[in-house]
Amino acid sequence: MPKKRLTDQQVEEILDSLSGMEKAEPRPFFYTRLQARMANEADNSAWGRTISLISRPAVAFSVVVLFLLMNGYFLFNKFGQQPSPAEETYQALAVEYSEMNSPFYEVNQETP
Amino acid sequence: MTDQQLVEALKAGEESAFRVLVETRQGLVYNTVLGLVQNAEDAEDVSQEVFIKVFESVRQFKGESAFTTWLYRVAVTSALEFLRKKKRKKRFAFLTSLFGEDQSPLHDPPDFVHPGVQLDNREKAKVLFQAIQKLPENQRIAFTLHKVEGLSYQEVADVMPTTVAAVESLIHRARQNLKKILQDYYKQEI
Numbered sequence: 564m565p566k567k568r569l570t571d572q573q574v575e576e577i578l579d580s581l582s583g584m585e586k587a588e589p590r591p592f593f594y595t596r597l598q599a600r601m602a603n604e605a606d607n608s609a610w611g612r613t614i615s616l617i618s619r620p621a622v623a624f625s626v627v628v629l630f631l632l633m634n635g636y637f638l639f640n641k642f643g644q645q646p647s648p649a650e651e652t653y654q655a656l657a658v659e660y661s662e663m664n665s666p667f668y669e670v671n672q673e674t675p
Numbered sequence: 676m677t678d679q680q681l682v683e684a685l686k687a688g689e690e691s692a693f694r695v696l697v698e699t700r701q702g703l704v705y706n707t708v709l710g711l712v713q714n715a716e717d718a719e720d721v722s723q724e725v726f727i728k729v730f731e732s733v734r735q736f737k738g739e740s741a742f743t744t745w746l747y748r749v750a751v752t753s754a755l756e757f758l759r760k761k762k763r764k765k766r767f768a769f770l771t772s773l774f775g776e777d778q779s780p781l782h783d784p785p786d787f788v789h790p791g792v793q794l795d796n797r798e799k800a801k802v803l804f805q806a807i808q809k810l811p812e813n814q815r816i817a818f819t820l821h822k823v824e825g826l827s828y829q830e831v832a833d834v835m836p837t838t839v840a841a842v843e844s845l846i847h848r849a850r851q852n853l854k855k856i857l858q859d860y861y862k863q864e865i
Contacts, residue, residue, distance in 0.1 A: 569861050574854050580799035581822045585791035589705040589719055594697045597723050604727075 678742040685733045697726055703743070704750045710823035711754035711815070713787040713804055725753045740833060747834040751816055789823065806856040814849035817842050
């Protein structure tokens with residue numbers, strides 16, 4: 564079945580369907596809405612910039628990687644860490660205390 | 676107030692000048708943008724962006740072209756930027772389902788009719804606007820500025836910017852392409 568084609572006249576009619584058209588106007592109070600938007604954008608500009616910076620995939624990915632690296636660094640440093648001076652003092656006191664409670668002192672005690 | 680006085684007042688940051696600019700040129704900007712984006716709500720948003728851009732960058736206007744020509748350029752550029760952004764969103768629509776991040780539908784209603792079209796021509800114009808969307812960008816701009824905004828070839832050439840001969844050629848090729856698109860459209864409809 565042969566396909567129907569538009570006649571040249573029909574095509575021209577469609578192409579000329581915009582002739583005599585009027586110009587469109589925005590809804591009333593366009594300036595008021597524009598002012599409200601500008602005020603809103605001025606208020607949110609600092610926060611908006613911060614949020615858009617943080618939400619960038621490259622920035623978010625870098626922050627996550629940095630966080631993981633810092634975790635790894637602290638975790639591995641924990642194993643190789645020397646005891647702190649405070650811990651050494653506690654250990655020395657503990658040793659001294661246990662020596663004072665040793666049976667050696669009890670053996671050499673004078674009885675009245 | 677002449678264009679030069681208006682520009683000087685805008686450069687001085689006078690709010691009253693900005694109000695005059697918006698109230699006298701809102702139709703020009705909105706009609707141009709609407710012809711390209713083919714959606715009333717999007718056209719309103721983009722038109723607002725145009726005036727914000729003008730407000731922020733009027734100091735860069737050197738007066739090498741007429742102020743109205745510069746305004747048309749900002750409007751056309753903003754509309755095209757919006758369409759490109761929308762196209763990118765549509766490419767990722769399979770990830771974000773039918774609705775985008777702002778929960779607005781990404782798919783335009785297919786039946787755009789410019790509100791200024793005469794009642795008798797509405798059905799034909801609906802088909803024509805769908806066909807215009809399929810034109811290459813330069814042809815679409817030239818055809819829309821000439822047919823929808825009613826600019827002369829010289830004015831279109833100033834806005835694009837190119838020569839009058841180039842505009843004539845663009846509009847001639849746009850008409851040829853539209854004829855092909857319309858024939859194909861009606862073949863599919865049968």
